[in-house]
Amino acid sequence: MAYKIAVASSDGVNIDVKFGAIDSFLVYEIDDDEINFLEKRLIALDEENVTKTSANVNSKSDCNSSCNTNSCGGGAKGCGGPSGVTSRVELIGDCRSVVCAKVGFQAQKQFEKKAISVFDIECPIDFALKKISSYYKAIDGKQKWQANL
Amino acid sequence: MAKILDKQRYKCALGAMQTVQAIERALPILHSGPGCAQKLSDTNGSSGYFSPNIFPCTSINEKDVVFGGVKKLDSTIENALKVVDADLYVVLTGCIPEIVGDDTGEVVSRYADNDKPVVYAPTAGFKGNNYKGHEQVVNAIIDQYLEPSDKKQKGLVNIWADVPYQDLFWLGNIRELENLVREIGLTPNTIFGYKRGIDNINKIPEAEFNLLVSPWVGLSTVKKLEKKFGTPYLHLKTLPVGATETSKFLREVGKFAGVDEFTVERVIKEHEDYYYYLIERYADLFLENRVINKQFTVVADAQYTLGITKFLVNDLGLVPAKQFIVDDTPANQREAIAEEFKKLNYGIEAEVSFETDGFKIHDEIRNHDYHGYPLVLGGYYEKDVTEELKGNFLNISWPVQDKVVFDRAYAGYTGGIRLIEDIYTVAVQRFN
Numbered sequence: 032m033a034y035k036i037a038v039a040s041s042d043g044v045n046i047d048v049k050f051g052a053i054d055s056f057l058v059y060e061i062d063d064d065e066i067n068f069l070e071k072r073l074i075a076l077d078e079e080n081v082t083k084t085s086a087n088v089n090s091k092s093d094c095n096s097s098c099n100t101n102s103c104g105g106g107a108k109g110c111g112g113p114s115g116v117t118s119r120v121e122l123i124g125d126c127r128s129v130v131c132a133k134v135g136f137q138a139q140k141q142f143e144k145k146a147i148s149v150f151d152i153e154c155p156i157d158f159a160l161k162k163i164s165s166y167y168k169a170i171d172g173k174q175k176w177q178a179n180l
Numbered sequence: 181m182a183k184i185l186d187k188q189r190y191k192c193a194l195g196a197m198q199t200v201q202a203i204e205r206a207l208p209i210l211h212s213g214p215g216c217a218q219k220l221s222d223t224n225g226s227s228g229y230f231s232p233n234i235f236p237c238t239s240i241n242e243k244d245v246v247f248g249g250v251k252k253l254d255s256t257i258e259n260a261l262k263v264v265d266a267d268l269y270v271v272l273t274g275c276i277p278e279i280v281g282d283d284t285g286e287v288v289s290r291y292a293d294n295d296k297p298v299v300y301a302p303t304a305g306f307k308g309n310n311y312k313g314h315e316q317v318v319n320a321i322i323d324q325y326l327e328p329s330d331k332k333q334k335g336l337v338n339i340w341a342d343v344p345y346q347d348l349f350w351l352g353n354i355r356e357l358e359n360l361v362r363e364i365g366l367t368p369n370t371i372f373g374y375k376r377g378i379d380n381i382n383k384i385p386e387a388e389f390n391l392l393v394s395p396w397v398g399l400s401t402v403k404k405l406e407k408k409f410g411t412p413y414l415h416l417k418t419l420p421v422g423a424t425e426t427s428k429f430l431r432e433v434g435k436f437a438g439v440d441e442f443t444v445e446r447v448i449k450e451h452e453d454y455y456y457y458l459i460e461r462y463a464d465l466f467l468e469n470r471v472i473n474k475q476f477t478v479v480a481d482a483q484y485t486l487g488i489t490k491f492l493v494n495d496l497g498l499v500p501a502k503q504f505i506v507d508d509t510p511a512n513q514r515e516a517i518a519e520e521f522k523k524l525n526y527g528i529e530a531e532v533s534f535e536t537d538g539f540k541i542h543d544e545i546r547n548h549d550y551h552g553y554p555l556v557l558g559g560y561y562e563k564d565v566t567e568e569l570k571g572n573f574l575n576i577s578w579p580v581q582d583k584v585v586f587d588r589a590y591a592g593y594t595g596g597i598r599l600i601e602d603i604y605t606v607a608v609q610r611f612n
Binding site: 163166 | 242
């Protein structure tokens with residue numbers, strides 16, 4: 032059966048974005064051996080929500096833009112805090128797994144609840160999707176597991 | 181078809197982390213999923229400088245299954261070397277990395293130049309149980325760490341016995357074997373327990389011969405040592421418990437090592453005199469046949485089933501019912517071990533079954549006519565079935581739940597006395 036995998040990439044070639052810094056997901060559909068790019072899902076930035084979760088944001092006018100790209104480096108939370116994580120998780124709730132450069136504990140737990148696997152690895156998208164799809168094929172019982180694909 | 185094993189008496193091969201732990205200042209580094217060390221540890225003297233809760237572990241997860249766990253293993257070893265001060269590091273692999281195909285040997289070989297030795301033993305659960313894992317660990321140390329030595333030390337004997345921690349009495353037993361060997365003028369060398377460790381490992385190649393006291397565990401080790409260092413070995417299948425077997429043990433070791441008979445007999449006499457003095461004092465208790473059971477069954481690993489059966493028949497004069505060996509003894513060793521059960525005094529032979537399924541064992545115990553109440557020596561699993569039959573039960577093999585053992589032993593002359601004490605302590609309680 033076909034399933035989807037969400038990937039975090041800045042250039043469409045490599046997986047190089049941390050979960051907290053993601054502004055869009057690339058969603059691929061895997062059907063047997065076929066891997067097809069399906070769509071790009073943008074994260075709708077809820078302005079109101081950002082100001083609510085952090086009172087400091089408004090006082091620093093330039094923080095908004097930098098915080099959105101800088102993971103959890105800023106006090107305003109690049110990921111938008113717990114609600115930001117939730118909205119991201121929900122955005123790709125129909126995917127079987129998500130691949131990004133790094134992922135925090137908070138997000139990991141939320142994905143676990145939805146039985147979505149998280150792979151935090153930096154490598155080319157092609158490589159990752161081949162590995163993961165082969166793995167799923169094996170655990171779905173469609174082929175023997177090949178360790179050194 | 182897959183089968184469910186009822187009441188298994190051993191752990192997976194990764195349980196050999198306890199073998200590493202028994203070597204002072206040796207640290208297991210686990211390449212396994214999170215929780216393996218926790219599940220495999222027992223609270224039977226396994227805390228201390230290193231304990232299962234702090235064993236470095238790669239804690240591999242789904243990502244490592246898909247993309248390989250080699251990087252994580254490398255960083256875990258690297259950092260373990262930095263932060264944990266040990267004399268010997270033993271990398272052990274669990275099931276997951278071995279199924280996935282991580283080349284652990286290659287990663288470990290990167291640390292060949294490290295000033296403290298790092299070795300690697302494949303201990304995936306599907307490769308066997310912790311008896312096998314124990315052999316893997318010891319063999320890995322011999323293969324990957326030890327070098328042949330030109331120096332041979334006259335009278336130095338490496339003693340190999342059963343599996344630390346799996347055998348609750350391991351520490352006491354190995355010390356007792358050391359003492360016996362020392363008393364006939366030889367120098368024992370063992371690697372497990374207090375103040376042994378890496379110094380004694382280094383002495384292994386210098387030994388004059390290897391002494392294996394176990395029905396089958398460690399046979400591959402002494403064979404390996406013979407091949408690598410040219411050290412001959414003496415394999416004694418029976419753990420000597422009580423006077424009959426211990427005296428036999430001393431005579432055989434003495435003969436093999438070329439110790440003069442006079443010395444051996446002097447040591448034997450001294451021990452036997454005291455042993456029989458104790459027995460004599462309690463002869464009235466032994467002869468009061470209401471106290472003890474007519475027939476007994478041992479449910480244990482090959483070491484104890486054989487050792488204790490011989491002791492109870494030869495020294496205590498009890499009659500064996502069926503005996504059970506539950507350690508999944510390799511098929512090619514079974515015949516030779518079963519043969520040993522035919523070499524009992526008074527022409528008595530014991531029937532022995534190599535059975536790992538607790539359900540079947542209990543069925544057989546229930547259906548056997550013990551001519552009265554049975555005496556059952558076994559794992560804690562046998563407690564209920566023995567109580568059901570109103571028999572006497574003594575917990576001597578894994579799992580052990582009802583006693584704490586620091587360094588007591590059942591081996592040797594003293595060990596025999598300890599075992600009699602334990603059995604009769606259980607037996608006399610029925611009448612008081």
